[in-house]
Amino acid sequence: MDLQVLRWFQAVAGGATVTGAAATAHVTQPALSRALARLEREVGTPLFTRNGRTLRLTPAGRLFADHLDQALESYDRGLRAVVELVDPDCGVVPLAFLHTLGTWLVPPLVSTFRAEHPRMRFELRQHGEATILRELLDGSVDFILTSGDPGHAQVSWQRLLIEPLWLAVPADHRLGQRKRVRLAEVADEPFIALREGYGLRTLTEQLCHQAGFAPRVTFEGEEIDTLRALVAAGLGVALLPPPYLEPSTSDIHPAPATHLRVTDVECARDLGLAWLAERPLPAASTAFRAHVLRSAPAITPPAYRSGRR
Incomplete structure (x- = not known):
């Protein structure tokens, strides 16, 4: 199976239209549709049903998508691990966080880390709590910055700060x-x-x-x-x-x-860093976790420095 076709299937299975997925992949819509049809033949059963212009996963398609997500996540982690083995200072840290933390907590954490590791890159995502937890569980990110312990059996969480409400x-x-x-x-x-x-x-x-x-x-x-x-x-x-x-x-x-x-x-809420307990982290993410746990407790929100009530 062609790895690129599998990623196209993953995009459409995740809700993208064939037209949108084709545009993102810089191929024509008929070419992407033919590729998905070839994939169905290789799997041996229909993966989609068509409802107007919308493709919906069949039961077999949902099952295949679940296993494919895990396989591609493992493949991508393997690529990251090899890159970081060859060049430990050239890694990628995928991080998701609550919208409100993007104005004061995330910038100093990222900037001080990159001062020590200038070739490191970040993939940053901002969402609500339910979405960032889902992205952590499905392997889209290595860490989430959230309020309170997610309370999930697979997730490790450590408090960084207490934020007043x-x-x-x-x-x-x-x-x-x-x-x-x-x-x-x-x-x-x-x-x-x-x-x-x-x-x-x-x-x-x-x-x-x-x-x-x-x-x-x-x-x-x-x-x-x-x-x-x-x-x-x-x-x-x-x-x-x-x-x-x-x-x-x-x-x-x-x-x-x-x-x-x-x-x-x-009135206060705990802010903390969470990661999957059983998932080995690449070198870049391991270094970033150590940096966050060490430096985040010393960060003071701007509202307090300015003396505003």
């Missing part, structure tokens, strides 16, 4: 001129939160429970920046990490949300 309220809110607040003071307010299944959503509910109430969630989202914007628009309050970049205002956008320290419950 502040109560975000609209600028013109009745508490907007305060610096500190008891979480119980907003028990009757509408809450804005991440969707169920996100770690911060679970933590928000737990902290509100500690403060003596169940939050009345009226808006749900998938990104913290979206939640912060909804708070600024006056649609509710939210427990969020501090804003690490100065917000901008204009005549179009509402005034930025005000962030208050919570005093009646300990």
Whole structure:
């Protein structure tokens, strides 16, 4: 079987259209379709069914895709290992992280590592917690930077930092001129939160429970920046990490949300590094893990250095 055709199959099995996969591979659509047909003949059974212009995996196709993902992951790891054996300073580190960590934690970790290893490269991905865990489990990345221990039997996790969570309220809110607040003071307010299944959503509910109430969630989202914007628009309050970049205002956008320290419950989340416990890591990733575990605890978010509340 042609390795390139297997990668084309993997792309289409992962949701890409034949047209999109062909464009990415720089081949014509008919050529890619013929290649997939040859692959089906080699396997001995149809791998796709057609629904209009969409190809869907047959049961045999799903089974083949699962095994193929593992095989290609092993092949790619082998290539990386050989490259790093020949030239230990010329490796690739695949890393996924939460969106909010891309503004302050990831840049210094990567830049200080590359100061020592200038020929190392990174493959960086930003997603929510569920997606980055899935990418770790399927071998797309070697590490994830996340909040809290994923609690998965295959995953090792180590705490790096404890990040506070502040109560975000609209600028013109009745508490907007305060610096500190008891979480119980907003028990009757509408809450804005991440969707169920996100770690911060679970933590928000737990902290509100500690403060003596169940939050009345009226808006749900998938990104913290979206939640912060909804708070600024006056649609509710939210427990969020501090804003690490100065917000901008204009005549179009509402005034930025005000962030208050919570005093009646300990509002914070653990940030840590996770990797697959049983998967051997290439040299580059092994070196990066050691660097992160050593240097991350000393990193201070910009919001604290600037003295903003």
